[in-house]
Amino acid sequence: MAALEIRNLSKTYRSPGRKPFTALRDLSLAVPEGGIYGFLGPNGAGKSTTIKILVGLIRKTGGEAYVLGRPAEDLTSHQEMGYLPEVSTYYPYLTCRELLDFYCSFFGLSRRKRVSRIGETLALTGLTSKTDTPVRELSKGMQQRLGIAQAVIHDPPLLILDEPTAALDPLIQKEVRDIILKFRDQGKTIFFSSHRLTEVEYICDRVAVLHEGRLLLEGRLAELLEGPSPDCDVTFSAEEGEIWDRWRNSGVPVARITASPQTFQARFPQKEIKQRVSEILSSRGSLLSVTPVRRNLEDLFVKMIAEASHETG
Numbered sequence: 001m002a003a004l005e006i007r008n009l010s011k012t013y014r015s016p017g018r019k020p021f022t023a024l025r026d027l028s029l030a031v032p033e034g035g036i037y038g039f040l041g042p043n044g045a046g047k048s049t050t051i052k053i054l055v056g057l058i059r060k061t062g063g064e065a066y067v068l069g070r071p072a073e074d075l076t077s078h079q080e081m082g083y084l085p086e087v088s089t090y091y092p093y094l095t096c097r098e099l100l101d102f103y104c105s106f107f108g109l110s111r112r113k114r115v116s117r118i119g120e121t122l123a124l125t126g127l128t129s130k131t132d133t134p135v136r137e138l139s140k141g142m143q144q145r146l147g148i149a150q151a152v153i154h155d156p157p158l159l160i161l162d163e164p165t166a167a168l169d170p171l172i173q174k175e176v177r178d179i180i181l182k183f184r185d186q187g188k189t190i191f192f193s194s195h196r197l198t199e200v201e202y203i204c205d206r207v208a209v210l211h212e213g214r215l216l217l218e219g220r221l222a223e224l225l226e227g228p229s230p231d232c233d234v235t236f237s238a239e240e241g242e243i244w245d246r247w248r249n250s251g252v253p254v255a256r257i258t259a260s261p262q263t264f265q266a267r268f269p270q271k272e273i274k275q276r277v278s279e280i281l282s283s284r285g286s287l288l289s290v291t292p293v294r295r296n297l298e299d300l301f302v303k304m305i306a307e308a309s310h311e312t313g
C-alpha cells in the first residue's frame with residue numbers, strides 16, 4: 001500500500017463573482033511507505049492545494065486522493081498522520097507544554113502518555129528549555145519547530161509538512177532537516193514541499209516536480225540525477241600570466257582558487273578536455289584534477305520549468 005496516492009486529481013477554485021481557477025489538473029502520484037518524498041514546484045504550482053486536499057482541509061473537484069489507503073475525506077486517517085501547515089499560528093498565551101497538551105487531547109492519549117510524549121517531542125525538536133515559555137515569546141524558528149512538534153505529538157507513521165524550512169536561517173534549516181532524517185530513521189514516511197532544491201537533494205529519496213498544477217517529473221532522486229555529465233571541472237596550477245591570461249582574454253571562465261601556490265579551476269564540456277589539458281601542460285602548468293560535474297536538482301528543475309513554460313507559452 002502507498003502512504004499517499006493521488007489519481008487524476010483536479011481542483012478548480014470557485015468563488016462568487018470571480019472566474020473559476022484551475023489549480024490542479026489530472027495529477028497522479030504515489031508516495032511509497034517509508035522514506036522522504038520531496039514535493040517541488042515554483043510559487044503557485046499547486047503544492048499547498050494538493051496537501052490541503054490530502055489532509056481534508058479542502059475538497060477536490062475531480063479524481064481520487066488516498067491517505068494510508070483511505071479516501072482523503074475520511075478523517076480517521078488523522079490519527080496516523082501529522083500535518084505542518086504552510087502558515088501556522090498558535091494560541092499565543094499557551095506555553096509549549098500547554099499547546100502540545102491541547103493537541104494531545106485530539107488523539108485520546110492517557111495523562112501518563114501525554115506527559116512522556118510532550119517531554120520526548122520537545123526534546124526532539126530542541127525546545128526543552130522553552131517548555132514553560134508562552135508561544136508569543138518564541139522566535140520564528142522556534143515556532144516552526146513547535147509546529148513540527150504538534151505534527152508528531154501522537155507519533156504518527158506519516159508526516160505531511162508544507163515547507164517546513166521556509167523563513168528559517170541556515171542553521172535552523174539544518175536542524176529541521178536533521179529532525180526529518182531522524183523521523184525517516186524511525187521508519188516514518190515524510191512528504192514535504194519545498195523550494196530549497198539543495199535541501200531536497202540532501203535528504204529526499206524521491207521527488208515530484210509540479211508546475212502550473214501538472215506533474216513535470218517524478219521518480220527516485222538518484223535515478224533522475226544520473227546520466228553522463230556534459231561538463232568537467234579542471235583544476236591546475238600554473239604561473240601567473242601564461243595560460244591564465246590567454247584563457248581569460250579569450251573568454252574562458254577560469255577562476256583562481258588559491259594564491260600561493262597559484263591554482264585555477266575552469267569548467268569545460270567533456271569533448272574539450274583533451275585539448276584543454278594539453279594546453280595546460282604545454283604552458284608548463286601542472287594538472288591537479290579533472291572531475292565530472294554531477295548533475296544537480298537545480299539544473300534539472302530550472303531546465304524542466306523553462307521547457308514547460310516555453311510549451312505553455
Ligand SMILES: Nc1ncnc2c1ncn2[C@@H]1O[C@H](COP(=O)(O)OP(=O)(O)OP(=O)(O)O)[C@@H](O)[C@H]1O
Pocket residue numbers: 013014021023041042043044045046047048049050086
Ligand atoms: N482559495 C483559493 N481561491 C482561488 N485560488 C486559489 C486559492 N488558493 C490557492 N489558489 C491559487 O491556486 C494556485 C496554487 O496555489 P498553491 O497555494 O497550491 O501553490 P503552492 O505551490 O503551494 O505555492 P507556494 O510555493 O507559493 O506556496 C495559485 O495560483 C493560487 O493563487
Ligand SMILES: [Mg+2]
Pocket residue numbers: 047048049086162
Ligand atoms: Mg504553498
